Amino acid sequence: MNVEREALKRLVAPTLTAIGLIAAGVVALAASQKWLAHEREAEQAVRAERAAVQQRLARATQEELEIMEKLVSYNQLVARGVIGDEKRLDWVDAIAAIKNERKLFEVKYSIDPQRTLDLASVKGGGDVEFLASRMRLELPLLHEGDLFTFLADLERRIGSHVLVRSCAIQRADRSGAERGAGPRLRADCVIDLVTIRDKRRSVKAING
């Protein structure tokens, strides 16, 4: 019917307007909610940062004491050569010196390339890396005490930290004529020579 058609026609404009208004309202609401969520995230982040700084601040005095104490140890490690680059030539010199001083028969060694220390409880962290160069030793010994002396000397003389992984001592095969003064035992040891690399220290050293 014409009247009905005309009536429907008259409803088109308000319907479209209403739809437009609803859509605009929903969009505005969604935008405001998104904005609010974004601001709340920012608030959470600032709060978390503030809490961390607050905690750090509360610890600051304690931290000062801790730093004083740790700085002494750190400087000692630097002085010993544990922190810093490894010095392989010094190691070789030290081994040769020990052999001569202790009058050892022979010292055979091989040193693997440096890699990260494989130890469950020592993983480093941040800018600090624990590195190890694996050294394999083969020593003919008169008695087992020579091995222990050698290891103690090695630890004292080289800058790196000495971590003995394994040592196997076997009786040396000797003919009857050799039994007098020759080595009676043979030791095979695996040792990690550990150094610490502190990247921040390097940067400071370069800058400073």
Place this chain on the structure above:
Amino acid sequence: MAEKRVFYVSASLLTAYRVRRGHVEIEARFSENEEGLAAYAVYLKELPRAALIHVLADVVEEDFQQDTIPFVRGADRRALLERRLAQRYRDPSLSLVQSLGTEKTQRRNETVLISSLTNPATLQPWLAALREAGLAVVGVFAVGQLAPRIAKSAGQKQNPALLVTLNAAGLRQSYVEPARLRFSRLSPLASGDLGAPERLATAFHRETGRLYQYLVSSRAMAVEGEVLDVVLISPPDLAAQLRATTPEIPFLSVRVLELAEAMRAVGIHVHPPDCGAEVLYVYSVATAKPREQYAREALRGRYRIHQVRTAIFAGGAAVFAACLAAGGVDLLGVFQVRKAVEQDQQQLAAMNGQYARITARFPPMPTTTESLRVAVLQYGQLAKQTTRPEAMLAEVSQALQASPRIELEGVKWERVEALPAGSTTSRKLAGGGPFELVQLTGHVLAARASEYRNITTLVNEFIESLRRQPGLEVVGSRLPFDVGSQTSLSGDIGTERAELPTFTVTVARRIPG
């Protein structure tokens, strides 16, 4: 806002009013003749399509009757009322039923006020033209319907009252109970009555007295015998006359109110010059939006479309407004959060400054605090877990001294994170490493290879002496001969074997840390 028009229809005249907030103005006047109806049709064509038309009838031919109907609802009630209207009126096309409430008896009968414009022909030419013009007709209203609202505006809020006004059509008297019309009638005045103020005053009082008598006799009054308030809306300059000539009628309390005052009370600020009290009704019908009206739905089609349009638009606008309101709350939240963030950042900056001042007192650092901490703490851990073979081998050596016939062929010391699979462990070693592990390989001196029992006993004694060492734990052993029932055992007694039978014992201890 839709434009509002009120068509005030009296006996043979239609006055078109334009009503806005506080304003009432006359747009046109049409007589009920050929010329007038033609001008009326032209006028309607020129009206805005969105105009809302209220037809306000102020005619003598109207009827008010109170009736009682059974308590029914819905379609039954509608059918019942249609029947009652058809029984009462020859043409009930302009009629109205208003509920006056239900009785508080068990039957709960409903009291209704049935009213009708009993001569629809008076209005038909005007309504037909309206229908033809396709304008939105809100409804057909009777002047009496507006009386309760006007009486209330005039200060009559509590008690029943008789409202008397001098309209263009004549003297309109309406008996209202608060918020409800009970009876209304139009008394056209003779031209003589309108000539002089004193005659008019007399007519006011005469008609008031007559209506009171009628109300009493017809028992239309709810409470008989009580004083009835009468509110006389006086034409300009007649108030004093009316007050002076008010007769002493028992049970009537007359109050005279000037028309200008009454107009102000209903909200009219601008009105046509020399108008009568009809403007009160005209303005009230346009602004009060009475729910009940006399016309059938056929006349109100356009208005229904207008209502649907308004509802759709209002719905959309309401959702929009709600969204904006919710969005506004969110925005308020945004500003509050931002303010809080600003405060937090200020506090953060202050704390960072404070921290910087504290750390400025720290000694010169070769590295960062974190690196310092990691390097020193983890090196401490490494140092604690670093051990050399001699300590453990010294303990093995002590055990060996108790077993002089045992000779070791080889010793293997290892630092391991976990014990080998199949190791026998006690509580001392439970819970994980690292461990020192020593594997001893040896044989028994001064014994023939065939001395199974002797060799086994000596090896077991050695193992026992290892176990007695406080720091050691035997976690595995392999005897020279397997004398268990699950394996085969063979030998050649009488023939000496060149090689000595060897055994292996594995001992372990936990590295502290």
